[in-house]
Amino acid sequence: MSNLNPGDSPKSGGPVSAEQIADLAAASRVLVAQGVVDAFGHVSIRHPHAPERYLMACSIAPALVTPEDIIEYDLDSNPCNANGRSSFLERFIHGEIYKARADIHSIVHSHSPSVIPFGLVGVPMQAMFHNAAFIAEGVPVFDIRKKFGATDMLVSNAPKGVALAAVMGRKNVALMRAHGSVACGPTLQTAVFRAVYTEVNARIQHWTAALKGGAPIAALDLEEGRLSDAVNQTAGMRAWDLWRRQVRSEVKW
Numbered sequence: 472m473s474n475l476n477p478g479d480s481p482k483s484g485g486p487v488s489a490e491q492i493a494d495l496a497a498a499s500r501v502l503v504a505q506g507v508v509d510a511f512g513h514v515s516i517r518h519p520h521a522p523e524r525y526l527m528a529c530s531i532a533p534a535l536v537t538p539e540d541i542i543e544y545d546l547d548s549n550p551c552n553a554n555g556r557s558s559f560l561e562r563f564i565h566g567e568i569y570k571a572r573a574d575i576h577s578i579v580h581s582h583s584p585s586v587i588p589f590g591l592v593g594v595p596m597q598a599m600f601h602n603a604a605f606i607a608e609g610v611p612v613f614d615i616r617k618k619f620g621a622t623d624m625l626v627s628n629a630p631k632g633v634a635l636a637a638v639m640g641r642k643n644v645a646l647m648r649a650h651g652s653v654a655c656g657p658t659l660q661t662a663v664f665r666a667v668y669t670e671v672n673a674r675i676q677h678w679t680a681a682l683k684g685g686a687p688i689a690a691l692d693l694e695e696g697r698l699s700d701a702v703n704q705t706a707g708m709r710a711w712d713l714w715r716r717q718v719r720s721e722v723k724w
């Protein structure tokens with residue numbers, strides 16, 4: 472729990488480069504362009520020099536985010552520098568996953584539509600192709616109802632964030648029943664890549680399920696997933712370079 476008195480702001484973890492802030496703002500627009508977020512959804516990074524802090528936009532639509540909208544938070548999700556800007560209700564997703572997973576440095580939360588059905592039925596997501604290799608390790612489903620009963624479905628406080636992080640465990644993607652998903656990674660680029668390819672993989676799995684009749688799905692196995700994911704985290708960054716350039720021409724930063 473925080474030691475802050477009401478009205479106090481936690482101390483900043485220190486300056487972050489303009490380039491990293493611009494990349495974080497651009498990531499919101501990349502996720503819009505790739506069909507992962509719409510008017511809702513958010514992306515964060517852990518503070519590059521202070522692991523007990525993270526950065527994400529104030530509560531606005533992802534397509535509108537600029538570097539001036541980025542707020543710093545402590546891991547209890549108290550803003551350090553809100554200056555009158557409002558915070559996302561579901562920022563606790565980010566703070567509590569960062570607390571639970573020192574290896575994670577970026578998180579995307581979205582309601583991307585092709586993914587949601589897998590949280591509603593007992594059909595697990597499988598890795599349909601190499602770009603979605605990270606899915607081969609399995610995708611847990613967080614059902615908020617199990618611990619909290621009937622809610623507004625939002626992860627809008629620390630206990631709900633803790634419960635989500637516990638269900639995610641050591642995985643990098645988790646579904647949220649009747650809500651959406653989270654995709655995480657050791658870098659902003661990898662988290663965005665995983666969020667995009669979780670949505671693409673879901674679409675391919677729907678097509679595959681329609682095509683297969685009674686045949687089993689020859690998805691990537693665990694070892695194929697591990698090998699492919701290692702490649703994706705280097706060569707796969709071509710995707711980020713493309714997506715980042717596309718939004719740079721849109722906003723000139």
Ligand SMILES: [Zn+2]
Pocket residue numbers: 561580581582625650651
């Ligand atoms: Zn949400």
